[in-house]
Amino acid sequence: MRIKVFENKHQVEIASASIFIELIQQKPSAVLGLATGDTPIGTYREMIAAYQQGKVSYRYVRTFNLDEYVGIASDHPNSYASFMKNHLFESIDIPSEQTHIPDGQQQDLEAECIRYDELMKAVGQIDLQILGIGRNGHIGFNEPSRTLSSKTHVVALSAETRKQNAHHFSHPEQVPTQAITMGVGSILQAKTILLVAYGAGKADILKEALQGPVNTEVPASLLQLHPRVIVMMDQEAGSWYRG
Numbered sequence: 001m002r003i004k005v006f007e008n009k010h011q012v013e014i015a016s017a018s019i020f021i022e023l024i025q026q027k028p029s030a031v032l033g034l035a036t037g038d039t040p041i042g043t044y045r046e047m048i049a050a051y052q053q054g055k056v057s058y059r060y061v062r063t064f065n066l067d068e069y070v071g072i073a074s075d076h077p078n079s080y081a082s083f084m085k086n087h088l089f090e091s092i093d094i095p096s097e098q099t100h101i102p103d104g105q106q107q108d109l110e111a112e113c114i115r116y117d118e119l120m121k122a123v124g125q126i127d128l129q130i131l132g133i134g135r136n137g138h139i140g141f142n143e144p145s146r147t148l149s150s151k152t153h154v155v156a157l158s159a160e161t162r163k164q165n166a167h168h169f170s171h172p173e174q175v176p177t178q179a180i181t182m183g184v185g186s187i188l189q190a191k192t193i194l195l196v197a198y199g200a201g202k203a204d205i206l207k208e209a210l211q212g213p214v215n216t217e218v219p220a221s222l223l224q225l226h227p228r229v230i231v232m233m234d235q236e237a238g239s240w241y242r243g
């Protein structure tokens with residue numbers, strides 16, 4: 001695991017975007033694993049800037065998002081499909097049919113999970129997966145639990161996670177109670193994982209996840225089992241790290 005602490009958030013945004021840009025320059029048909037939440041927004045902004053400056057094209061890239069809420073339409077402003085469109089896809093040259101997000105509106109959610117896993121298998125290994133971390137240690141929407149699912153599955157969102165995500169909704173009760181998420185097994189299959197975190201509020205869980213015991217009650221701790229993890233944090237999130 002390579003852990004890097006940067007002086008400020010903007011430096012992390014630039015450095016994390018560079019990892020994506022350099023990969024795509026070397027491999028134009030790279031498969032990217034993408035995340036939502038506040039954390040990757042700056043990375044995506046820098047990826048858009050690189051496209052606008054003619055440094056990179058996303059024409060042949062394929063993407064798989066980690067997760068999606070169950071029960072809200074893909075064009076709802078709070079869906080992760082809308083998030084990806086607004087924060088990345090509509091500002092770069094990736095064809096929409098090369099972007100994949102679980103569909104939380106399907107009647108048969110189990111079938112949707114199977115479809116998503118099969119699609120990932122058909123496209124091939126994710127080259128680079130960006131991750132944020134929930135304050136309870138979740139990755140994607142893999143919540144702390146005695147057991148974790150390896151494959152894409154439906155999860156009940158914890159009260160803590162719903163509370164954390166409530167600021168995106170006009171009313172806390174509108175936060176969906178369920179989501180579809182890639183499993184921890186799928187996440188760990190990515191060739192490289194880039195974990196990004198900002199702010200003092202993430203420091204304790206990062207220390208626990210990256211230096212504590214590997215434990216399904218802290219899903220991000222399973223990243224310790226992966227051979228190529230890069231962690232990029234600002235000073236506040238990485239205050240505990242002594243190098």
Ligand code: GLP
Pocket residue numbers: 035036037038039040066067131132133134135139140141161165
């Ligand atoms: C969300 C997402 C995660 C994200 C996490 C942290 O619920 N499902 O993929 O990493 O919570 O969010 P944020 O980046 O806003 O702190």
